Amino acid sequence: MTEPTSWRVPRWLPVAKITGGLALLLLALALADGDRAQLGLGVAACAGLAVWAVRDLLAPVRLRADDTGLTVVTGFARRTLLPWDRIEAVRVDTRPRLGLRTETLEVDTGDSLHVLTKTDLGVAPEDVLPLLRRR
Incomplete structure (x- = not known):
């Protein structure tokens, strides 16, 4: 555990x-x-x-990972548990926008896509990805 x-x-x-x-x-x-x-x-x-x-x-905590899965904030402040077996992909999407590079962490369940930014996470999405992939 x-x-x-x-x-x-x-x-x-x-x-x-x-x-x-x-x-x-x-x-x-x-x-x-x-x-x-x-x-x-x-x-x-x-x-x-x-x-x-x-x-x-x-809802200050926008993403939480534990043995049961990921808990993400959806809507205004509702928390949704995504069990690990429902998560199809976790990736960082990088796009140029207005002359800047924008990175988002995407959690894809097939039915829904949860997008988190550096502002949501408090750290760069690329720093979160390796920690989620280890679980």
Whole structure:
């Protein structure tokens, strides 16, 4: 029996999202000058970042590996267990995008594809892959 291993959103990320949302709201308040549409956009941006931060607080561990399989976060904050025998492939997908290299960890069950980024894992997907393949 091996020890469970988990990967989580970096602890500073929800704080950064909330701070960014509040900064956008303050900026909208300062620049709106009576323009309700501009103020509404600032409120919407703040609310969106707040909801995104709440997801990070409710489900900070996005991937967990143990002897039974992988537990991944699906939807907003639901956890789904993927038994090892249902997992067809685990791979890192690398693509160029906007002049940058984007890496994602893909967990393929045949019926569903779960995609995790460096932001979800707290480490590069290529660092997670060898640990999952050893199980």
